[in-house]
Amino acid sequence: MRVLTYMKPRGVARSWTVSGFDLAAVLCCWCAAYLLRFNFAVPPDFMRHGLMSLLWVLPVHAVMFRYFGLYKGMWVFASLPDLMRIVRAIGASIAIVIVVATFLRGNTPVPRSVLAAFPIFLLVAMGGARAMYRAWREHRQFGALAAAGKPALLIGGGDAGLNVMRQLRCSPEWRLVGVLDDNASKHGREMMGLRVLGRVDELAAWAAKLQARHAIIAMPSASAETRKQIFATCLKAGVHPLVVPTLAETMRSGERSAAETGTFREVRMEDLLGRDPVAIDCPYIDSMVGGRVVLVTGAGGSIGSELCRQLALFRPARLIAYDASEFALYKLVEEFSVRFPEVPVLPVTGDIRDAAWLDETFARHAPALVFHAAAYKHVPLMEDENAWQAMTNNVLGTWRVAKAAAAHRVPKFVMVSTDKAVNPTNVMGATKRLAEMVCQVVQSEAPDTQFCSVRFGNVLGSNGSVVPKFREQIAAGGPVTVTHPEITRYFMSIPEAAQLVLQAATMGKGGEIFVLDMGEPVKITNLARDMIRLSGASEDKIRIEFTGLRPGEKLYEELLADNEQTLPTHHEKLRIAQARAADPVIIEEVLAWLRAGRVTGAQEIKRELRRWVPEYAPYLRPNLQVVGAGERAAEGG
Incomplete structure (x- = not known):
């Protein structure tokens, strides 16, 4: 039989010890106030009265100290809130002391100067003791780290910068050596012992002088353009930048990079785009998605999976994830079981060209909203050897998904399109233009469903994009291969693209082609150089x-065809393309050709595409010389 013993908690014993110290401080400060008042020669009557007053002064302070919670905190973590509690407790105590002293004046009252000096002495004693204890403990624990860690410059002297200083004060990994801030009034001053050295554009000089190879950018509320300029300054100076995440990033679970350390993260490529966060109409999207069944085709892909994540934030009744890849669906379901356990996700494996299975899926689940992201998108792969697959998947597959949505009277259907559908030079772009036309034709036949398409350019980090490829090449020690020194592309982040697709869905009335604001085009050579420096x-x-343009590639992408105009919407990053109307006869001819039951070669497909998509101009491979890094200057890069 075990005997249960009770041990007094250490915290309680420590609380009484601290309480005893504070009461001793009250005693000492009361006596010190009397000594100061009488120039260290206290008259006997005043001395006797002062000591007798302690019989009620000490209990008053003991009660007030407990009442204001002075012993809930720990001295080792003493900070401004603890000091404010001390101020309130002393203030309340001295108010009671003054009232009681007034009633007990007698022949030898408590001198007014004692009542004025005593609380000041007590505040200094109690607050100073706690501050000194914390400083002693930190020096004892972390004093050896003061000269350790990698030297780093802090960029930004605001609240976020102060938080970084506090956290890194005891860090074995980092050692802050100075602060840079563009606010001239701070220059030459000190913040928590760190000197504000100068402006941000002086980074290179200070980094060389202080031998700092890293910079921590503590400006989470700065505009994207400002942050982009700072990143460029860091890269030009050969300083490795780290970033304090924005509030939106810290609230988004799972978004942080594995490279993050503590409160910082590595600079991502989307940071270098200089794009401000997207503002979306959450109430409209919530009314469209919340409590409804949503189906996403291509749900395992980079765009489709991000669409699923964004949709999950609005709590759909059920999310139908449709994809041909069972492994991609498995990964998506595993992720959602951790990040969005409250959202029911139903994985459906299937080909979008399978009309019977699509009909069964729509009939069983009755989606109220369909996002069609399934497509073959890789330009060189779809150009020659796989042109037939691009035609059947992108055109016939879109038609079958759209017809299933129309047959089951789905209220909204949104197709994810591409900038490569504008004046296409490749099979992939031409098939996506035909897919847009398919949606327009089905719209004319199905008034109960609102069909729209959303065009955007490349997304950073998507499957098959240049960023993962460059990352792998850099990890392998190079070389980094770029097709042409002058090639440019439009880029946006995957979350931004997905959010704007959701926004477009709320605006679609039927038949529109939405164009996203992709910002300024990015030179791929500059992107590669930034990634190498990062x-x-x-x-x-x-x-x-430089390896030369691949089959079907353009030097410059376009978001609108030459003969197209755009109309504004109420969202600054979305416009509506005034594309030429789709001809139902052409679409019927295309579909009959695709359903004829014979596989057609790439040359015949391109010939037919030129007839069906007049703006399609097949790619002709130029004779480009492959150049290396040593010839960049000659290429103008």
Whole structure:
């Protein structure tokens, strides 16, 4: 039989110890106030009265200290809130002391100067003791780290910068050596012992002087353009930047990079785009998605999976994830079981060209909203050897999904399109233009469903995009391969693209082609150089090689065809393209050709595409010389 013993908690014993110290401080400060008042020669009557007053002064302070919770905190973590509690407790105590002293004046009252000096002495004693204890403990624990850690410059002297200073004060990994801020009034001053050295554009000089190879950017509320300029300054100076995440990033679970350390993260490529966060009409999207069944085709892909994540934030009744890849669906379901356990996700494996299975899926689940993201999108792969698959998947597959939605009277259908559908030079772009036309034709036949398409350019980090490819090449030591020195692309982040697709869905009335504001085009060569610098390497170690344009590639992408105009919407990043109307006869001819039961070669497909999509101009491979890093200057890069 075990005997249960009770041990007094250490916290309670410590509380009484601290309480005893505070009462001792009251005693000492009361006596010190008397000594100061009488110049260290206290008359006997005043001395006797002062000591007798302690019989009620001490209990008053003991009660007030407990009442204001002075012993809930720990001295080792003493901070401004603890000091404010001390101020309130002393203030309440001295108010009671003054009242009681007034009633007990007698022949030898408590001198007014004692009542004025005593609380000041007590505040200094109690607050100072706690501050000194914390400083002693921190020096004892972390004093050896003061000269350790990697030297880093802090960019930003605001509230976020102060938080970084506090956290890194005891860090074994980092050692802040100075602050840079563009506010001239702060220059030359100190913040928590760190000097504000100068402006941000002086980073290179200070980094060289202080031998700092890292910069921590503590400006989470700065505009995207400002942050982009700071990143460029860091890269130009050869300083590796780390970022304090924005509030939106810290609230989004699972969004942080594995490279993050503590409260910082590595700079991502989307940071270098200089794009401000998207503002979306959450109430409209919530009314469209919340409590409804939503179906996403291509749900395992980069765009489809991000659409699912954004949709999950609005709590659909059920999310139908439709994809041909069972592994992609498995990964999506596993992720959602952790991040969005409250959202029912039903994985459906299937090909969008399977009309019977699509009909069964729509009949069983009755979706109220369909996002069609399934497509073959890789330009070179779809250009020659797989042109037939691009035609059947992108055109016939879109038609079958759209017809299933129309047959089951789905209220909204949104197709994810691409900028490569504008004046296409490749099979993929031409098939996506035909897919847009398919949606317009089905719209004319199905007034109960609102069909719309959303065009946007490349998304950073999507499957098959240049960013993962460059990352792998840099990790392998190079070279980084770029097709052409002058090639440019429009880019946006995957979350931004998905959010704007949701926004477009709320605006679609039927038949529109929405165009996203992709910002300024990005030169791929500059993107490669930024990624090399962000990795901590230089172009001397990792070369850039130009390999020549691949089949179907353009030098410059477009978001609107030459003969198209756009109309504004109430959202600044969305416009409506005034594309030429789709001809139902052409679409019927295309579909009959695709359903004829014979596989057609790439040349015949391109010939037919030129007839069906007049703006399609097939790619002709130029004779480009492949150049290496040593020839960049000659190429103008």
